[in-house]
Amino acid sequence: MSHPVTPRLGDGFGLFIDRNKPVSFRFDGKTFTGLDGDVITSALAGVGTTMISRSFKYHRPRGLLSLAGHDANSIVKVGKEPNVFADLTPISEGLDVHSVNTAGSLNNDRMAILDLFGRFLPVGFYYRSFFKPGKAWKFWEPLIRRMAGLGVIDPDTPHGYFDKAYGFYDVVVVGGGHGGMNAAIEAARDGASVLIIEEAPLLGGALNYMRLDADGTQGMAICRELLSEIESSANIEIMTNTTATGLFTDGWVAAVRGNRLYKIRAGAVVVAAGAVEQPAVFRNNDRPGIMLASAASRLMRLYGVTPGSNGIILTANDDGYGLALDCLDAGVAVTAILDLRTSPPDTPMRLKAKSAHITIHDAAGIAKALGKCRVNGVVISNIDEDGAWTTVGKTLPCDFVAMAVGYTPNGALIWQGGGWFNYDSDAAYHMVSSLPTGVHAAGMVNGVFEPGLCAADGRRAGASAGAGNPSTVERLDDSSLGRVNHPYPVFSHPKAKDFVDFDEDLQTKDLINGLSQGYRDVQLLKRFSTLGMGPSQGRHSNVNAIRLIARIEGKAEDEVGATTTRPPYRTEKMGVLAGRSFEPIRRTAMHHRHIEAGAQMMPAGAWMRPAYYGPKENAKALIAEEVMGCRGNLGLIDVSTLGGLDVRGPDAAELVNRMYTWAYANQDVGRGRYLLMTEEAGVVIDDGVACRFADDHFYLTATTSGVDGVYRQMLLWNAQWRLNVDITNVTGAYAGVNIAGPNARKALAKVCDDVDISADGFPYMGVRQGTVAGIPARLLRVGFVGELGYEIHVPAHHGEALWDALMQAGAEFSIRPFGVEAQRVMRLEKGHIIIGQDTDGLTTPFEADMGWAVAKKKPFYIGKRSVDIQNASPAHRRLIGFRLTDKSAPCPEECHLVMDGETITGRVTSAVRSPSLDEVVGLAYVPVAIAEAGGTFTIKLGDGQRVEAQVSPIPFYDPDNKRQEL
């Protein structure tokens, strides 16, 4: 059942809506009908719903205030999404909108009783009253949070799709109103690429809804003209429905449209974001139906909805009269205009209002508003020369109140970028006093209001930005400004409920209390009272608060200072910031062969590697079979992920010699040598094998996760040394396998005929270049797993062919692919360390028992001096091999503790139940005193159980290394 569409205003009203397209939506479970182009707030106003929410602290009824998304009143929940601004969210068919912060219903909120107890909830109350005694806050916090929140997060909300886009422009204009459109046109005139970012669905800003002249035709006429000029320009792009939420260094603009974050780099930025109309402060100034004059104008002009049937207009400038004339055009009665000024000038609009017989009270204000869920009258007051009330007058009935008492610059982006504003007491307005580099200000944000001047100021800023000139604080002098902003539209009431900050329910007395308690700095007062900390970020409260503080403290407004404005300009969703989730994965050339063979893949850095081959439930047995297959017969493992660096040039040996601990200068061509790298503090950071293929060519292997860092370090050092070498990271360019096992030579012989692979022709630690299965290959006789084996590295695109050829050649020897798990078992049986697992951020080569890989006589390698200093001091720990004394004891895990009684003296780095030896072996750091072979120690397992271990020489398996040297 949907309600009939309430008739909207006719010609000249309703710019954004399509009267022929009804849209039904739900609000708190009831179905309503609005029109295509409506936002939630306007659609609700269109069906006469004034109340949108309950306030944060006192649960007071709240309604439409700015219709610009500046206020927290318009926060609703849509579907499962909390914190949605109803002012900015278009309705769509079936949209499910809920009010927030109520217990029960919006009209009958049980928490509204808090309003009556307001005087027992003074400012700073929560924190001061509930923190003592000790645990009191733990009790009160959940209650308070439930009572005073804005919406609830549903943890079951599905993930939405969010992404990011990038843009590059010579000039970005933020704000597509009068100043912004002029700036864009002028900036684009000499060919600069220009982007206009506008929050509304159409360009025009205030020109679309604000009455500039008595006839009410000027705004639209100017807008049409500017639009046609923009349309005829080839280099102006327009993004509407888009919010610029942040302005950062070097012209970096963050803009959000829907679920997309635009990261835009601008050569220059023109901020033409206009001004934010300010509320007046009086008792019950928050009642639904009391709104900013600009909100009433927007409601009528943009959405064709009347703000009510008879209104009171509280004004201190011409805009109030403009709104009164708009009301007459729309057939809305104006009960009275209350002008705060003693003797307002007779402008054309005021004269026209007079001639239309609208009641006008000069030097009049509002003492208090009447009504609860909707304003139904005001008590007017007389205002003296100093702006204070003198007498309270009669009560006037009304069903809406519009406030036109002045503006504050919408300068958040300028503040964010590091600019500053100073308060100009004559204009009662914050004026730009410094601008961030490359940022220009134009129009109302720059303190220029008169339409002709505003246009000219936009042209000035646009021309300067388009020409790439440095930004300067400059504005066209607007003498009308003094007649726009009321210097003190604050009328405290003895009974309070005169709200300065609607978001946080702060009344004038709250600020006065804060000041009297010594929070006299505006930054302190902000934190004590939460002034300006709500979703509207003080857009409606900061200026009036500064004026109030200045008056009470007897200071100038500028001496009071200003609070810091930080990004984002509007609330941003976490999803917008996060964007899409990218997890880049690297796959080796043989990846699909592993999948076909049923491999369980595991991540190794960014790479995917086979852990083992076969179903998960058989993991343990499969890994043992892979180990025994390799040890007994023949195994094949994909080692493509290992790092590879090509170092070429006359100084290649010199570079390797300086970067690694061992001696490489005299290394023979055709030989490999272990590589160990330390950083400047002498800590072990990587290892590998140096293969010398020519006097001036080394091929260095590095660990999978370490190679990028090693490569970067080499380039950094060589930027300083500038040796004559070329260093290339060829990790991804080569695929590699290790074919290992007693039958490795026989299998390789079937596919390799141009390299002498006999035991003498190609000994252990030899390196060769040749072909394997017709593929050009680098062959390394190394033995990480401790069997006769060959690492074969080929250009990556041949990787799969190499794998297939070796699997075929090895078939008669029952070749079995093995994964990382089996490799780890085998390397541990051999006592080979893994950098990063068996070493930590402090491990030196000698602690790791790698002293054999350190050249003692070499004058220099990175970290040598540190290693020497450490060697001259007593050692504290050593990495040793151990076996568990009880062969049936459970296997320790990494980081299980080495204990001496109740004292922790070391830790296990690797341990495994060896299938080859049928016992538990491992590596651990232990105190030097017990590090000799035969020493015993205790390991404390994760469950507290203790097992006995004995220091054992390594390798555990094939201690004489006969198998790998076959």
Place this chain on the structure above:
Amino acid sequence: MKIMPCPLNGPRNISEFVCGGDVKEMPNPESCSDLEWANYVFIHKNPAGVVDEWWCHTPTAYWFVARRNTVTEEILETFTAQQYFGASQGEPA
């Protein structure tokens, strides 16, 4: 986001770069005292003002020197290693 003018790649987003620390001269490791060496390895000046630092453009693994003001966050000038140090061993003068 800041822009870093890379001598090799031109102006790029600062997120493409990593800082490699101050440019500092290594004391002669064979003749300096332990204290001098420890100061070189572990002590960083961290001045409020102009510093010369190593920066690396990570996608191209290119190292260069950037002179920047740590107070104003301005990047004042960038240099190739050759510009900064002059020609050395491996390079033609």
